Amino acid sequence: MTLTSTMAPPVGESDRELVLLAREGDQEALSTLTTRHRRSAYLLALQLMGNPDDALDATQDALIRFCVHLNRFDAERPLKPWLYSIVRNRCRDLLRRRRVRRTEPIDSDDERWRPEIVDESADPHGDLERSRLRTRVWSALGQLRPDHREILVLRDYQDLSYSQISDLLGIPQGTVMSRLHRARKQLASQLAPPSAGATYT
Amino acid sequence: MTDTNPCQRAFDEELLSGYIDGELSQGERQRIEVHLAECASCRTLQESMRAVRDAARSTAFAVPTDEQWRETARTLPGRWSRQLGWLFVILCAAAGAGILLWEAAASPEPWWVKVTVFGVLGGVGLLFASVLMDRLHDRRHDRYRRVHK
Numbered sequence: 001m002t003l004t005s006t007m008a009p010p011v012g013e014s015d016r017e018l019v020l021l022a023r024e025g026d027q028e029a030l031s032t033l034t035t036r037h038r039r040s041a042y043l044l045a046l047q048l049m050g051n052p053d054d055a056l057d058a059t060q061d062a063l064i065r066f067c068v069h070l071n072r073f074d075a076e077r078p079l080k081p082w083l084y085s086i087v088r089n090r091c092r093d094l095l096r097r098r099r100v101r102r103t104e105p106i107d108s109d110d111e112r113w114r115p116e117i118v119d120e121s122a123d124p125h126g127d128l129e130r131s132r133l134r135t136r137v138w139s140a141l142g143q144l145r146p147d148h149r150e151i152l153v154l155r156d157y158q159d160l161s162y163s164q165i166s167d168l169l170g171i172p173q174g175t176v177m178s179r180l181h182r183a184r185k186q187l188a189s190q191l192a193p194p195s196a197g198a199t200y201t
Numbered sequence: 202m203t204d205t206n207p208c209q210r211a212f213d214e215e216l217l218s219g220y221i222d223g224e225l226s227q228g229e230r231q232r233i234e235v236h237l238a239e240c241a242s243c244r245t246l247q248e249s250m251r252a253v254r255d256a257a258r259s260t261a262f263a264v265p266t267d268e269q270w271r272e273t274a275r276t277l278p279g280r281w282s283r284q285l286g287w288l289f290v291i292l293c294a295a296a297g298a299g300i301l302l303w304e305a306a307a308s309p310e311p312w313w314v315k316v317t318v319f320g321v322l323g324g325v326g327l328l329f330a331s332v333l334m335d336r337l338h339d340r341r342h343d344r345y346r347r348v349h350k
Contacts, residue, residue, distance in 0.1 A: 130259070131250065133256045137253055138257075162224050177218055178215045
């Protein structure tokens with residue numbers, strides 16, 4: 001594995017050009033398109049599932065669906081939200097299947113969540129306290145309800161706007177804000193030391 | 202949810218998140234800023250949420266190497282063929298059961314043989330249908346159901 005942050009700038013031809021070429025059967029364009037976006041798709045899957053193995057499987061499945069359904073995609077629209085919706089739905093399917101198999105309640109803690117995948121040494125300035133906070137936030141994220149975890153991932157890890165989240169989840173922007181606020185309060189409450197008395201939930 | 206923020210009536214508290222994310226109108230933003238200047242409780246909540254957001258945004262994760270991507274791609278045909286295999290098994294079993302029922306109904310076998318055949322196949326069919334209905338119910342009532350493909 002190599003270390004990276006969430007966002008990466010696209011290079012070369014535009015997504016629109018690649019989509020149009022891929023639809024005409026250009027395999028190289030399709031390969032470039034998937035290679036360009038697989039990283040961000042993987043990071044979203046990882047943040048939703050909390051486990052590199054599951055995230056890799058979900059991403060591969062999502063990329064296949066992405067290629068299969070490329071003809072349905074409107075090339076004039078941005079590609080990333082569409083890919084994200086496929087990844088999100090694939091992750092949701094896998095999580096739901098796992099819960100059905102294990103007969104777990106939908107709000108249970110996820111035992112496959114792995115806090116160690118956050119790299120504490122990634123801070124070049126060696127700010128140990130901030131690094132620890134990052135790891136604690138990530139660990140606490142795994143304890144949240146799936147819908148709270150999802151909205152925090154989309155806003156705080158993926159840096160999507162309320163409008164983009166609203167389109168992706170099919171909910172009004174006001175609901176995005178209220179759900180996000182509840183999720184943040186729950187997370188802040190979990191991170192607060194017991195003696196601080198800062199219980200928000 | 203039990204809210205211990207004593208200022209919850211001063212303004213709609215969820216606007217704090219909108220404020221942190223820069224998603225408010227100018228008027229709302231000014232209202233929040235005026236309130237934050239005089240309310241330590243809301244200021245503390247806002248700062249803790251902002252710290253969480255900043256920590257999340259600066260988190261680094263490991264991503265797969267090119268070799269790991271290739272390795273995962275190599276396992277895909279096996280996974281897909283397994284799913285296709287199950288689909289064929291179910292379809293063939295359903296077709297075989299249908300033929301067997303048809304034959305049993307038309308055959309001159311004693312009544313207890315027919316009852317046994319109908320009982321076993323009918324039971325298996327009902328079990329399969331119940332699992333299928335559970336899955337469909339789960340899919341219909343899933344709160345993350347919307348698919349944008």
